[in-house]
Amino acid sequence: MSLTRRRLLQTAIAASVAPAFVSRAAAAGATQLNVGSIGHSIAHFPLYVGEQQGYFQQNGVDIGKVTEFSTGSLVGTAVTAGSLDIGSSVITDVFSLAKAGRSVKILGVSAGSYYIDIVASKAFLQASKLNEKSSIGDKIRAMRGKNIGITGPGSGTEALVLYVLKLGSIDKTRDVQLVNVGANIPSVLATLRTGRVDLVSFAWPLGQQAQVEDIGATFISPARGDLPEMTHEIQGVVYTTQDEIDKKHAAMVGFVRGYAKACTTIAKEPGRTRELLKGFYPNLDEKALDLTLDVYRSTSVSTNPMPSEVGFLRAVKFHQAVGLITEPYSYNDLIATKVIADAVSKR
Numbered sequence: 001m002s003l004t005r006r007r008l009l010q011t012a013i014a015a016s017v018a019p020a021f022v023s024r025a026a027a028a029g030a031t032q033l034n035v036g037s038i039g040h041s042i043a044h045f046p047l048y049v050g051e052q053q054g055y056f057q058q059n060g061v062d063i064g065k066v067t068e069f070s071t072g073s074l075v076g077t078a079v080t081a082g083s084l085d086i087g088s089s090v091i092t093d094v095f096s097l098a099k100a101g102r103s104v105k106i107l108g109v110s111a112g113s114y115y116i117d118i119v120a121s122k123a124f125l126q127a128s129k130l131n132e133k134s135s136i137g138d139k140i141r142a143m144r145g146k147n148i149g150i151t152g153p154g155s156g157t158e159a160l161v162l163y164v165l166k167l168g169s170i171d172k173t174r175d176v177q178l179v180n181v182g183a184n185i186p187s188v189l190a191t192l193r194t195g196r197v198d199l200v201s202f203a204w205p206l207g208q209q210a211q212v213e214d215i216g217a218t219f220i221s222p223a224r225g226d227l228p229e230m231t232h233e234i235q236g237v238v239y240t241t242q243d244e245i246d247k248k249h250a251a252m253v254g255f256v257r258g259y260a261k262a263c264t265t266i267a268k269e270p271g272r273t274r275e276l277l278k279g280f281y282p283n284l285d286e287k288a289l290d291l292t293l294d295v296y297r298s299t300s301v302s303t304n305p306m307p308s309e310v311g312f313l314r315a316v317k318f319h320q321a322v323g324l325i326t327e328p329y330s331y332n333d334l335i336a337t338k339v340i341a342d343a344v345s346k347r
Helices: 042-051 071-079 091-099 122-128 136-141 156-167 184-194 206-210 242-247 249-268 268-279 287-300 309-321 336-343
Strands: 007-009 017-019 035-038 065-067 087-089 104-113 114-120 145-150 176-181 200-203 216-218 235-239
Touching: 035 042, 035 145, 042 087, 042 104, 042 235, 042 249, 042 268, 042 287, 065 071, 065 336, 071 087, 071 091, 071 104, 071 235, 087 091, 091 104, 091 156, 091 176, 091 235, 091 309, 104 242, 104 249, 104 336, 114 122, 114 156, 114 184, 114 206, 122 216, 136 216, 145 184, 156 200, 156 309, 184 200, 184 206, 200 206, 206 216, 206 287, 235 242, 242 249, 249 268, 249 287, 249 336, 268 287
Parallel strands: 035 065, 035 087, 145 176, 145 200
Antiparallel strands: 007 017, 087 235, 104 235, 114 200, 114 216
8 A cells, every 4th residue: 555645735725835855656557647626525525535545656656645725626626736636616617718718627526416516504494494395396495595605606515505595586695694614624614603604515424424523414415416417516526737638648547447446336335435434424423424425425426437428418518507607518628538538448
């Protein structure tokens, strides 16, 4: 197994990431790829599985330790600056980079459903007298006048809130207060517990942990089917740039093959996957861990590394609806189909 490599972030936007150690895998001839993710959500679990199980190393790639960033925009900046070879965040960040003229390409899907939920505090639920089975219309109307947490502007968490507010004809600046809460799960749970926010838009496993700790519960969940038009919409992705593909095509193929094998393990081996998830979330409550694993495996993981075109187009439509993009990006614009096809042919 490769030694953990530490990376030093040279600027606030992660202008460079420098490995402090050379791993045994790299010394043996594997190509080192610097990888970064947003926070520590379940969507980045395949990276952990692939590294822990040696799937990347088996395919000539060493990813070492994944560097975590507080926002997806920082991940994207680091990828386009060349500090990271691969980013793991949400498709919102890919669209933002494409909008800015960057040659960004999706290598694989980490979550084939919108794995962000809107989680309500216990106090909000008691006051509104709403629950999971309440109508989506009643839920959205109850959000008027509330403080709603998001990880930051331009994020997938904000995008979901904006979409839901638009459905209810609720003005995002006049009728609600959006609060930037960051990406640290314990800190965000504290904002719900203390009442700083009434609801928060956040990735799994925050909602599951809130339920177990009796802090709140998942209020609106696209993956659960609360918003049918978003069912199986691609959300979590791993991506790079065309420049990196041109320079490191073989390594990118190896990465995709290792990543696909990790997703296959998650989809087909629940026992082993649960043990790996305990390592990924050592402080997560056992019940919350099971809830998270169940929803992730049942809605978001595919053994096929080639992204779904339907899921991609639903993501485009969603981001157009909330005003984050105007261009009707095509599948071939943003999917690294040649890299993925080469990876599949060599599996």
